Structures are given as structure tokens and as C-alpha cells.
Amino acid sequence: MSQENHSARNQWTVGTLSYTTAGLVLLFCWLLAGDFAWSMKERGVANTATLLVKSFGVSDFVYSLLIVSFPNFTSIFLGPVVSYLSDRHRGRFGRRIPYLAFTTPFIVTGLIGLAFTPMLANRLAAEANLSIHTAGLLVFGLFWILLDFGTTLANVIFVALVNDVVPAAFLGRFFGLFRAISLGAGILFNYFLLGKAETCALLIFLGLGILYGIGFTLMCVKVKEGEYPPLPEEEAAGSGPLGAVRNYFRECFSLGYYRWVIAAYVAGTLAALPLNAYTIFYAQSMDVSMDLLGKYLALTYVLSFVLSYPLGMLADRFHPIRTSMAAIFGYFLFSVAGIFCVRGQVSFAVVFVLHGVISGCFSTLSSSYAQRLFPKSIFAQFNSAMMMVMFAGFTVTAPLVGKILDWSGNQYHYVFYAGGLIALVATACFHVVLKKYRALGGDEHYRAPLPEFRNSREDA
Structure with missing residues (x-):
């Protein structure tokens, strides 16, 4: 039986949840309110933290390890x-x-701690007889870990909630x-605040922490989940940590299709990483100010x-596989042009x-890619497997590109290659x-396949 349908009276269901048009609009509003708090954090933290950690005199390679690789490395295991x-x-x-609520204090504490990192670093340097650069990296690292822990956990669960x-x-x-x-959060931050990130980091981090705490807490209170079917007996009984690990990898990776x-x-997703990771340094090499x-x-x-x-409408109409493929091929053509331009x-x-x-465009057109292809009953697990591989890619790719840039004497146009x-x-x-998707039924008859050993009650 399908877990989702659209009735003649404009009611939509997913699992045991049922929405009228007004209810669907209200759900969107609360989820988007949480997403705004999340997005302001994501848009604001990366560049502000980059400028803060660079003030401690680190190289491109060390920067990539700390800001890019470390969060992705932890995500490989925590997600x-x-x-x-x-x-x-x-x-x-x-x-x-419950999991999203658990992560919120870690994220808020990390943001507020980053706000006061310069002050705490000066205090630590004086009392522990350390250089300001060493003390700064230690304090920064502590609160960066807290922020990363909460962000990693919330990231995989937020998408699964949707x-x-x-x-x-x-x-x-x-x-x-x-x-x-x-994008709206990005517009607000980059137009009004990026130029002030070097001098107003305390106020930026503090504001992001307060906004996130309020916005995400409200979303957790207002959004209601439905009821879920009981677990199979063998899973409800538990199979121990080793059994859980075995089940996870067997379910997620045993089928070549997935x-x-x-x-x-x-x-x-990795295609844009080389330029994204080194945007600020590329701009500085071209004498482009942070405000500009x-x-x-x-x-x-x-x-x-x-x-x-x-x-988003195109992705619904033509399927995210097709729209994602078109967008990423466009990025390939762009990169070739970027080498020479x-x-x-x-x-x-x-x-x-x-x-x-x-x-x-690729990010938007691929946003519902996982939701349309992975099994719904264990979506978070499959999505985290994809994120785990992606984070592993980030962990390796960013330092590799950073090392190449160090060897090249910081010739940042190599990011296009x-x-x-x-x-x-x-x-x-x-x-x-796309070929395999068509073989599994395509747009009309696709059902997310599961390994034969799992008794599926899945609705594709």
C-alpha cells in the first residue's frame, strides 16, 4: 500500500500524516524557519571562521585540514x-x-565560543606561556569541534525529517x-556582513548562535512527525554493535545500483569544491577586497x-537524475572555459x-535526488551512506588541491582543472x-530496490 497519496479534496498524506493545503503551507513555514536559522549559520560560519583561523598564520594545507577535512572526516563516522x-x-x-533537539546546544555553544575565541586565546597565551597563534588554534579547535559535532549530527537528520x-x-x-x-541567507550575510567579518567576528558568531538556538528550537517544537511501523523482530531485539555495522554496510552497498x-x-557535489574551498585566497591573489x-x-x-x-519544479517534472546530469555537464563546460578566461x-x-x-543549479536540481531514489523506510541510513562517501571525498580532495596549490606557488587557476x-x-x-533507473521501472513504475535478505515493506 502506498505511503503517500493525493485525495480529491486537496489532502496529501505521507505515512500516517495527512495535510490540507493550509496544513501543508504551515508545515513548509516551520521547516523553512528552521532552515533559515541553519542557512545563516552555514553561510556565515565558513567565511568568518576562515578569516579567523587564517589570522593565526596557518598555511593553505593546514587550513584545508582544519576547516574542510576535519568536519568531513568526523562526518564519515558520526553520520x-x-x-x-x-x-x-x-x-x-x-x-x-529528538536527535535534532539534542544537537542544538552543541551548535549554539560552539558558535558562542568562536565569538570569544580571540579573547580566550589572549588569556590562554598569557597564562600558559604560549604564542598567540598556538593559543588561538587551541581555543578555536575546541569550539570548532563542538560546532562540528552538532552540525554533523543535525545535517543527516534534518534532511531525513523532511x-x-x-x-x-x-x-x-x-x-x-x-x-x-x-540563498537569501547568503545574500544577507555576504552583502552586509562579509566585509565586516575580519573586524566584527564576535558579533557575527554571537548573532548566529542566538538565531540558531531560537529558530531550530521553534522548528523542533512545531513540526510533528507521524507514526512509524514497528521494527522487524530481529532489529527490535538488537544485533549488537558489530551486527549493526554489518547490516548498515550490507544494506547500503550490496546493490551495485546504489x-x-x-x-x-x-x-x-565535489566538482565545485576546489574553487569553493579556496575562493577567499583566489580573490586575495587577484587583489579583490572581501567587501567586493x-x-x-x-x-x-x-x-x-x-x-x-x-x-525545483523542473526536478519534479523531469526527475533529479536528468536535471542533475544536465547541470553537472554544464559545470564541466564552465570549468574548461574558466581555465582560459x-x-x-x-x-x-x-x-x-x-x-x-x-x-x-546543480545543488537545487539534485536536492530531491536521494529522496526520489533511496528506500523511504530507512532513508536516513542510505542518505548517510551517500554523505559518508561524500565527506570522505571532501576529506581527501581539499588537502590534495591545497597541496597542489602550495607546490604551484599558489596558482589558484588550477582549481578549474x-x-x-x-x-x-x-x-x-x-x-x-539513468540507464539503471529506467531498467527498474523508470518514471512510471520505479520502486526503490532493497537487498533480497531484507523483508521490505517499502513504498517507493
Whole structure:
């Protein structure tokens, strides 16, 4: 029996949840309110933390290890654990909300701690007879770990919550709105605050911490989950840690189809990493001020904001596999052009804005990719497997690109070579996924396959 349908009276159901049009709009509002708090944190933390940690005199390689690789390395291990537990949790508040509520204090504490890092570093340096750079890295590292812990856990559960409470017919458009909210947050931060990030980090981190605490708590209180079917007897009884690990990898990776699904998305996401990770340093090498870079980013987000909802509709209409493949091939063509085009501040501005728009198109067009392809009953587990592979890719790719840039004497145009190569691989992977998707029933009859050893009660 389908877990989701649309009745003649404009009611939509997903699992045991049923929505009228007004109820669906209200659900969107609360989820988007939480997403705004999340997006302001994501948009604001990365660049502000980059400038803060660079003030301690670290190299590109050390920067990439701390800011890019470390969070992704921890996600490789934490994401699968919390997603596996969440899929199998049954409680009065649902299987997602309790985990999201648990992560909020860690994130808020991390943000507020980063706000006071320079002050605490000065105090530590004086009392422990350390250099200010060493003390700064120690204090920064402590609160960065707290922030990373909460963010890693919340990241995999937030997307799973959306999959549990939003009808599939609206996922593409909903993630289009998610993308619009994220871009709106990016516009606000980069236009008004990025130019002040070097001098007003305390107020920025403090404000982000307060906003996140309020916004995410309200979402956790207002969004209600439905009831979930009981666990199979063997899972309810528990199979121990080793059994859980074995089940996780066997379920997620035993079918070749899902390995291709994961590879395509991961490669597509990694394509923009080389330029994204070194944007600030590339801009500085071109004598572009942080204030001007913030304006470029704001323009990028404005353009992407306008496109976000229509792109979400396209993903619903043509399927995220097709739209993602088209977008990532476009990024490959862009990267080839970028190798030859950046010669000064003006060309940097044009190429940088195009990079943001095209990579943003891929992000929006692929937002509902996992939801449309993975089994619904254990979605968080499958999605975390994909994120685990992606984080492993981030962990390796960012330092590798950083080392190449160090060896090249910081010739930042090499990021286009790396991005183009990855985008070409992603295009080929999406082509394979599309062929396999058609073989499994395609748009009309697709059902997310599960390994034969699992008794599926799945509705695709």
C-alpha cells in the first residue's frame, strides 16, 4: 500500500500524516524557519571562521585540514551512526525531532565560543606561556569541534525529517524553497556582513548562535512527525554493535545500483569544491577586497534565488537524475572555459558569479535526488551512506588541491582543472544511473530496490 497519496479534496498524506493545503503551507513555514536559522549559520560560519583561523598564520594545507577535512572526516563516522539509530528509533516525539533537539546546544555553544575565541586565546597565551597563534588554534579547535559535532549530527537528520513529513510530489519544489532560503541567507550575510567579518567576528558568531538556538528550537517544537511501523523482530531485539555495522554496510552497498547512485551525486557535489574551498585566497591573489567579494557572492545568490523555485519544479517534472546530469555537464563546460578566461579582476568577477550560479543549479536540481531514489523506510541510513562517501571525498580532495596549490606557488587557476575533471566523471556516473533507473521501472513504475535478505515493506 502506498505511503503517500493525493485525495480529491486537496489532502496529501505521507505515512500516517495527512495535510490540507493550509496544513501543508504551515508545515513548509516551520521547516523553512528552521532552515533559515541553519542557512545563516552555514553561510556565515565558513567565511568568518576562515578569516579567523587564517589570522593565526596557518598555511593553505593546514587550513584545508582544519576547516574542510576535519568536519568531513568526523562526518564519515558520526553520520552513519546517528542515521542508523534514528531510522530505528520509536518514541513519542518521533524518530528525528529528538536527535535534532539534542544537537542544538552543541551548535549554539560552539558558535558562542568562536565569538570569544580571540579573547580566550589572549588569556590562554598569557597564562600558559604560549604564542598567540598556538593559543588561538587551541581555543578555536575546541569550539570548532563542538560546532562540528552538532552540525554533523543535525545535517543527516534534518534532511531525513523532511523526507518523513513532506509528500514526495512536493519534494522538488520544497527543496527549491529550501535553496531559496539558503540563498537569501547568503545574500544577507555576504552583502552586509562579509566585509565586516575580519573586524566584527564576535558579533557575527554571537548573532548566529542566538538565531540558531531560537529558530531550530521553534522548528523542533512545531513540526510533528507521524507514526512509524514497528521494527522487524530481529532489529527490535538488537544485533549488537558489530551486527549493526554489518547490516548498515550490507544494506547500503550490496546493490551495485546504489553504488552508482552514490558515486554520481558525490562526484557532482565535489566538482565545485576546489574553487569553493579556496575562493577567499583566489580573490586575495587577484587583489579583490572581501567587501567586493561579498558583493559578488550576493549577486550570485540573487541570481540563484530567482532560479531556485523554477528549478525545483523542473526536478519534479523531469526527475533529479536528468536535471542533475544536465547541470553537472554544464559545470564541466564552465570549468574548461574558466581555465582560459581569468586574467584580471573583471574576468574573475564574471567567472566567479557563473561558478556560483551553475554549481547552485546543480545543488537545487539534485536536492530531491536521494529522496526520489533511496528506500523511504530507512532513508536516513542510505542518505548517510551517500554523505559518508561524500565527506570522505571532501576529506581527501581539499588537502590534495591545497597541496597542489602550495607546490604551484599558489596558482589558484588550477582549481578549474580539478573541478572540470570531477564534473566530467560525475556526468558519466549520472548517465549510468539513468540507464539503471529506467531498467527498474523508470518514471512510471520505479520502486526503490532493497537487498533480497531484507523483508521490505517499502513504498517507493
